[in-house]
Amino acid sequence: MLTILKKILSKLTFRSTHHDDEYAGCINDLINHEEVKSLENYVQHKNITRLHHSISVSYHSFKVCKFFGWDHLSAARGGLLHDFYLYGWEDEDRPSKRMHGFLHPKIALENATKHFQLNKREKDIIRKHMWPMTISLPKCKEAWVVVAVDKYCAIMELFNVQTKVTDDEFLARVDG
Numbered sequence: 001m002l003t004i005l006k007k008i009l010s011k012l013t014f015r016s017t018h019h020d021d022e023y024a025g026c027i028n029d030l031i032n033h034e035e036v037k038s039l040e041n042y043v044q045h046k047n048i049t050r051l052h053h054s055i056s057v058s059y060h061s062f063k064v065c066k067f068f069g070w071d072h073l074s075a076a077r078g079g080l081l082h083d084f085y086l087y088g089w090e091d092e093d094r095p096s097k098r099m100h101g102f103l104h105p106k107i108a109l110e111n112a113t114k115h116f117q118l119n120k121r122e123k124d125i126i127r128k129h130m131w132p133m134t135i136s137l138p139k140c141k142e143a144w145v146v147v148a149v150d151k152y153c154a155i156m157e158l159f160n161v162q163t164k165v166t167d168d169e170f171l172a173r174v175d176g
């Protein structure tokens, strides 16, 4: 798993800061869970896997919330689980054929609560991340951040734009 995580992080071109080891600590238990790891098996945008996309959203949301003094832990954890649905967009037997954008937040939340204890903010982040498709408004600032960061990351991924640089020092921290 560590190899996959390193590979993904090395493609996210964010600069290493003293916050990066804190970020790794925030998501350590989630990223080592078998079903979270399996997000590596699904394509999200172009050549980007769902795990890569989820880490990208999680990390950038963490950074934004840290900057503003908001709940960066919930942003990191909710961000990592926001697309925690275990089927491909092209799968014949996928549960949300027509209404994928509307339904997958609910499926992701069900999967996440099955495996992890989530707080109110983390649940709000996952449930509302597709706003305005979800209609009801996010209730916390951290969920608004993930709404914005998810769209930002999706656009960057679709246009093959790298966002920041991860250096060896960061990877060494993740390696523990």
Ligand SMILES: [Fe+2]
Binding pocket: 082, 083, 104, 105, 129, 130
């Ligand atoms: Fe999503």
Ligand SMILES: [Fe+2]
Binding pocket: 053, 057, 082, 083, 150
């Ligand atoms: Fe997403």
